[in-house]
Amino acid sequence: MPARQAVTGRSQEPRRRFTEELRSLRTERGESLRKLGDALGWDASLFGKMEKGETLGGPEVVEALDQHYGTPGLLLTLWELALGDPTQFREQYRRYMTLEAEAVSLWHFAVSVLPGLLQTEGYAREVLTVGGATGADLTQQIEARIGRREVLDGDNPPQFRTILSETVLRTPLRDAVAWREQLEHLAAVAERPNVVLQVLPNGSGLHGLVSTDVMFLRLTDGRTVAYTENAYRGELVEEYGHVEPLQRAYDSMRDLALPPAESRKFIGQILEEVPCDPLT
Incomplete structure (x- = not known):
């Protein structure tokens, strides 16, 4: 099994950790994206996007990568963690x-x-409350959402x-x-x-x-x-x-x-x- 990449402060973010591991495993093998695609039967561009964090891919491709690199369950676990990473959304x-x-x-x-660009304060309040916002956080989110209307209200x-x-x-x-x-x-x-x-x-x-x-x-x-x-x-x-x-x-x-x-x-x-x- 290839040596595991050390977990740094940066790579503790699940999505980034996943993409770093993908890139590290491929480069340690000296494989190009094209060679990897030919070996596994997926387009090489998919693996390029996964390594850049543009997409996470599906469980089938991740399981195939685990088998290809001899890392049973490692990549699939990182993939599952990356799916729930809230920092990526933010x-x-x-x-x-x-x-x-x-x-x-x-x-x-x-x-x-x-859309937020068309919401009044009352509408934003109810939508955000349903989403779980409360207290000071709710007030801040309402102000931020109403502020977005300035996009359509400017001089040009x-x-x-x-x-x-x-x-x-x-x-x-x-x-x-x-x-x-x-x-x-x-x-x-x-x-x-x-x-x-x-x-x-x-x-x-x-x-x-x-x-x-x-x-x-x-x-x-x-x-x-x-x-x-x-x-x-x-x-x-x-x-x-x-x-x-x-x-x-x-x-x-x-x-x-x-x-x-x-x-x-x-x-x-x-x-x-x-x-x-x-x-x-």
Whole structure:
């Protein structure tokens, strides 16, 4: 068995520890990525991405690597730890926030919850509370989320398109007053010249992003990156080969959405269903 790499302060982070071990085992054998790919039957680019931390791969490929290197169970254990590494989510999210502030245009799809750029304080409070935030941490997260709206409020705001699943608009807050305020804010934002808002009716059927919230950012250098997210983790996708299929799925799904004018009417209809006086 190859000598184990010493655990340093840096490599105690599970995801980084996993990628370091992969790279160390391959280089100690003197194998190229191409030779490794030929030996195991996977494309060499997959192993390159795993060593860079761009993807963790699946259990089948990790088990095959364990067998190839004679490290039974080692890589699979590191892989399992890396899957649950919360630092990776935070690092990717911080980088995403930096890119969002620099983007020249943004386009987005929401499965069940409004994007942070469109949330009112009441909406953000309920969403974050459901996610487990409390006390001072809740207050800080609300302030940070509301602060993100400045991206669309500046003197020269970027173009922003959002497509909201009908589910987003059919899932009210528990606080009827806060829900009305959120819908009114949404209707006002939809009138801005730099914002295009569309609603995807539930009757549109299945599509390629049926379970994926995604935000695309067009950067100043012409690149497009994507950030996909669910309730528990998010992933910053920067490689063109992974962003492009997401864009194709988005374009196909956009063709199913209501036009902007009809979407604004749809929001108005939802708003009419919310009582002005919640006690009634």
